[in-house]
Amino acid sequence: MGLLSEGVAWEEVERQATDLLSRYIRFDTTNPPGNEAEAAQFLAQTLSDEGIDSHLYEPAPGRANLVARLSAAEPVAPPLLLMHHIDVVPADGATWTRPPFHGLVREGHIWGRGALDDKGLGVIHLMALVLLKRLDVKLTRDIVFMAVSDEEEGGAFGAQWMIEKHWPDIECEYVWDEGGTGSVGMMGRRPIFAVSVWEKRSMLLKLTARGLGGHGSIAGNTPLDRLVRALHAVQGYSTDMRFNGVTREFFERISRDQGFIAGWLMRHAETPVVKGYMARQIKNISSIHAMLRDTITATVLSTGDKPNVVDEQVEATLDVRLLPDTDRDAFLDSIRRAINDDAIELEATGSPKSGPPSPVDSELFRALSQAIYANEPAALVTPMQTPYATDSRFFRERGVAAYGLLPVVLTGEELASIHGVDERMSVKSLTSGIKIALDAVGTLCS
Ligand SMILES: [Zn+2]
Structure with a gap:
């Protein structure tokens, strides 16, 4: 069976997605206060133009959550939830080389606060949904698209509120949320796609x-x-530097892209002789250091x-x-x-108490891996544990498997722009992210 992404006119999709992300960024949803309502209406209008109904919820004045659903005629499995957050962290325009809320498209990038965290993922999910609808794919399970407010300030008006007040509208077997991403040039030579399955x-x-x-x-x-x-x-x-099932698996998979000695050290990082040495090495890589310690x-x-x-x-x-x-x-x-x-x-x-880690041998993790390998043959996919909290925790606490991934390959500089200055997503990344999303969601839901 061919992949869904093979039957799509990508130039046209790229134009539409770039325009969408650029316009989405122009809604200043800095949280606090959030003010997500207008941006949510923009999403509702975009979906409606594609013939997809959605529902808006108002957890507080000016705040909004949105839910849209692509229904299977005869579902044989519970829904997949595609989730992102509308709000963004503050941006001090004086330190940026481009204004953070203009959504400029320059030098092959879409610039602005939220381009990566998390409006970019929102556009990727939304375009995958739209393409599944246009391609008239016969679904085996519903796909629910949710955009929430308030993630950056704890989620009390967003994901948490939706779960407490409107669970039947978003009940699902799997969640695809933010958390991990693809990166290159940080560890080894291959692009690494780290899918978050647990978090601190x-x-x-x-x-x-x-x-x-x-x-x-x-x-x-x-x-x-x-x-x-x-x-x-x-x-x-x-x-203490401490491993668990997730971080052990992360080290094992990353070690495959290292030289012989570095790979061996990573696989033996927990043995007493190696541990102290590894702890000193890892100290300089802050994201890994934070993954393994309180x-x-x-x-x-x-x-x-x-x-x-x-x-x-x-x-x-x-x-x-x-x-x-x-x-x-x-x-x-x-x-x-x-x-x-x-x-x-x-x-x-x-x-809060942590729910269990989301399993690596699940259908969604497999579908994501398969879609990544099909579109980025040189890539390496691994589960990871994020050093920060996301909305996924509310779902894991409920026993729902949640996976965090922005399915694009970022350079170190682009990664640093998340919650930093000059946040931007390359147009190429946006398009390849949509391809991966379309293939992964298509595999899981049809
Ligand atoms: Zn985020």
């Missing part, structure tokens, strides 16, 4: 030091002194602002990312022991 959990840890305030001329054990000592202790606290990053300090006054209360906030299988309470106990000061109060918020 985020927790905020507030340290508060209280004590006697007073005049700055009185030296002593002030609250700020104690807080600094506590932060110092936390900085010196070293978390991380603690100090992000906010709130102290007094008068140089000659000792404050009675000072605080620090730590952004903690726990591995999915870290025991939260045991972790907090060990931090308390490291600080070893009863005057320091610890308050942790967040870090």
Whole structure:
């Protein structure tokens, strides 16, 4: 059987997709506040022009989620959900070489905040849906397209809200969401497509030091002194490099594209002799380093602002990312022991329980792999664990298998533009992403 992507006039699709992404970027959906409603209406109109109905939900004024469905006449399996988020993180135009909300198409790229995270994935999903409809593919399961608000601020108005309030509208067997991506030139020579199947959990840890305030001329054990000592202790606290089924599989697959020695080291990264050496090597590759450890990053300090006054209360906030299988309470106990000061109060918020990892031997993972290998024969596909949280966690908590992938190959520079400056997607990538999506969804759903 030929692939669906072989029967498509790609030049025309490329023009349409480029225009769509460019216009989608022009809706400033910076979150906070989000303001996703107009962008959601734009998606609804685009779908409607293609003869696909959709429904808009309003979780709060100005916010919106959208759901559209391509129905199978006689479904033999539960639906696939294609999900992306409409909101974006802030962009400071002064530091960009192109304006972040103009959707300029220049030098073969579509420029703007959201081009990769996550409007690009939205356009890829949407075009795959449109093509399946145009090609009149006989579906064996429904395909649900969902665009949500609020991912960048935790998802309370977006994915989480939809699951709590409208589960029957989006009930599914598989979710295709953001999370991983293809990349080249970072590890080995081949393009690596890392599909996220699990993720770390985020927790905020507030340290508060209280004590006697007073005049700055009185030296002593002030609250700020104690807080600094506590932060110092936390900085010196070293978390263990730990593997699980997902990261083990990631290392095993990546090792196939390494030289003999590097590959061997990766496959033996957990053995006592190699572990320390590998930990030092990995330290310089921040994304891999963060994949294998609980991380603690100090992000906010709130102290007094008068140089000659000792404050009675000072605080620090730590952004903690726990591995999915870290025991939260045991972790907090060990931090308390490291600080070893009863005057320091610890308050942790967040870090929900993690659902199980999504299986690598599922139909969707196989369909994705097959579509990637068909369109990018040199590629290497691997499961991965993302160091940050996405909306996928809400589905995994419910026992639904969720996979995170922007199906395009990014350079290191392009990757750095996510949540950074000059975010952009190449027109070529956009088109090849749609090919992969069309083939993967076609394989799974027809
Ligand atoms: Zn995102």
